[in-house]
Amino acid sequence: MGGTLLDEDTETRIRTDVTIVVPTRNEADNVRPLVQRLRAVLGDTAFEVVFVDDSDDTTPEVIRDVMCDVDDERVRLLHRPRGEREGGLGGAVVAGIGAARAPWIIVMDGDLQHPPETLPAMIVRTGASVTGDDQEDTVEIRAGADAVIATRYAGKGRADGLGGAWRRLVSRASGIVAKLVFPRRLARVSDPMSGFFAVRREALTDAALRPIGYKILLEILVRARIGRIAEVPYTFLPREAGDSKASLREGLRFARHLAVLRLATVARPGSSIGRAVGFAAAGATGIVVNSVLLWALSRELALPYLVAAFLSMQGAIAWNFMIVDRFVMSGTERRLHRRLGRFWLINNSLVPVHLAVLAGLVQGLGTHLLVANVLAIGGVFVLRYAATSRWVYGQ
Numbered sequence: 537m538g539g540t541l542l543d544e545d546t547e548t549r550i551r552t553d554v555t556i557v558v559p560t561r562n563e564a565d566n567v568r569p570l571v572q573r574l575r576a577v578l579g580d581t582a583f584e585v586v587f588v589d590d591s592d593d594t595t596p597e598v599i600r601d602v603m604c605d606v607d608d609e610r611v612r613l614l615h616r617p618r619g620e621r622e623g624g625l626g627g628a629v630v631a632g633i634g635a636a637r638a639p640w641i642i643v644m645d646g647d648l649q650h651p652p653e654t655l656p657a658m659i660v661r662t663g664a665s666v667t668g669d670d671q672e673d674t675v676e677i678r679a680g681a682d683a684v685i686a687t688r689y690a691g692k693g694r695a696d697g698l699g700g701a702w703r704r705l706v707s708r709a710s711g712i713v714a715k716l717v718f719p720r721r722l723a724r725v726s727d728p729m730s731g732f733f734a735v736r737r738e739a740l741t742d743a744a745l746r747p748i749g750y751k752i753l754l755e756i757l758v759r760a761r762i763g764r765i766a767e768v769p770y771t772f773l774p775r776e777a778g779d780s781k782a783s784l785r786e787g788l789r790f791a792r793h794l795a796v797l798r799l800a801t802v803a804r805p806g807s808s809i810g811r812a813v814g815f816a817a818a819g820a821t822g823i824v825v826n827s828v829l830l831w832a833l834s835r836e837l838a839l840p841y842l843v844a845a846f847l848s849m850q851g852a853i854a855w856n857f858m859i860v861d862r863f864v865m866s867g868t869e870r871r872l873h874r875r876l877g878r879f880w881l882i883n884n885s886l887v888p889v890h891l892a893v894l895a896g897l898v899q900g901l902g903t904h905l906l907v908a909n910v911l912a913i914g915g916v917f918v919l920r921y922a923a924t925s926r927w928v929y930g931q
């Protein structure tokens with residue numbers, strides 16, 4: 537990370553309930569009013585603002601001035617010089633999250649399109665901090681949600697400030713695409729493209745965040761351990777100063793980000809789709825083992841084909857168990873010999889089905905033995921998966 541701003545002493549002296557991470561890139565005219573409005577709206581709340589700045593204009597100087605003027609240590613600056621601006625906007629937010637000291641982190645833009653006046657509602661939702669005496673000020677860990685998303689697309693939320701109809705359409709469409717790609721995870725998220733949200737720092741500790749482009753919230757929702765999600769409607773305001781940095785290139789980055797996230801999480805152990813994919817992959821390697829054995833036993837040893845098919849099935853079942861048990865399934869208390877026993881029983885209970893299909897294909901339709909064998913395996917796959925995940929792993 538770029539560099540640090542406060543010495544250890546200061547870090548331990550200040551108690552902070554909310555860290556507001558603000559990525560900035562050439563926002564010289566916006567940072568001062570932003571800090572003023574934050575202070576006005578947050579009152580006694582123990583907050584800090586971390587600007588993660590990638591500017592080439594005078595923004596860092598303005599931030600330093602603001603730090604002097606307000607005369608407290610609650611405004612911090614992480615300036616990333618040219619050449620060290622890893623990950624652009626997304627990377628800047630990740631750097632800010634890394635520097636955050638509070639148990640709750642709020643991410644918002646530095647251009648006033650995300651109105652600071654929305655913050656109290658978000659903080660109340662998180663239970664992060666209520667102004668008043670020390671007791672109340674303490675972060676309420678029990679307060680339900682792991683994330684609170686400020687949304688333009690629910691309740692009284694509005695996207696007016698996005699500008700032309702085209703940008704609005706693009707924003708809306710990208711949100712819908714993201715929801716189609718991650719239907720379960722984004723089921724209750726009306727604005728997955730939001731750049732304005734609060735998240736419990738704890739939920740991010742083990743997550744390796746590597747956002748590509750702007751969509752840091754999407755990255756967090758997909759990669760981190762986010763349980764309950766709350767939403768707060770807000771109106772996305774028009775930009776008063778400076779320019780949006782969104783572009784066609786950003787759109788392409790978004791497509792790549794979605795693809796990378798989907799691939800990275802499709803076979804994640806623990807997700808049901810991941811298990812099914814892993815199970816199918818293990819089965820695919822099993823088909824190779826099965827076919828080689830069948831070929832060797834029926835050709836080389838000249839065994840009757842049904843006997844050869846039965847024996848190769850045993851070899852493939854043993855092979856599949858090794859792979860599935862080691863790499864695909866997890867989370868059962870059952871001991872190894874019991875898992876193996878059940879796995880073997882269930883898979884063998886389907887062997888008659890397999891052999892019947894095989895005989896039907898070979899004798900009835902004259903299909904080549906190895907081809908028929910693969911078809912039969914495919915036919916019973918669905919049954920095997922359903923039975924194994926239910927009776928061996930209880931999922």
Ligand code: GDD
Pocket residue numbers: 558559560561562563588589590624625628644645646647649729730731732750751772779780781782
């Ligand atoms: N540190 C850093 N580095 N900050 C950046 C960079 C960068 O490379 N690029 C942009 N920013 C800062 C801007 O200065 C601004 O504070 C904020 O990130 C958002 O950038 P804009 O260029 O103003 O984005 P936008 O208004 O088109 O879109 C924003 O709002 C949408 C609605 O919430 C983004 O946050 C979108 O992700 C979001 O969907």
Ligand code: MN
Pocket residue numbers: 645647649775780
């Ligand atoms: Mn903006």
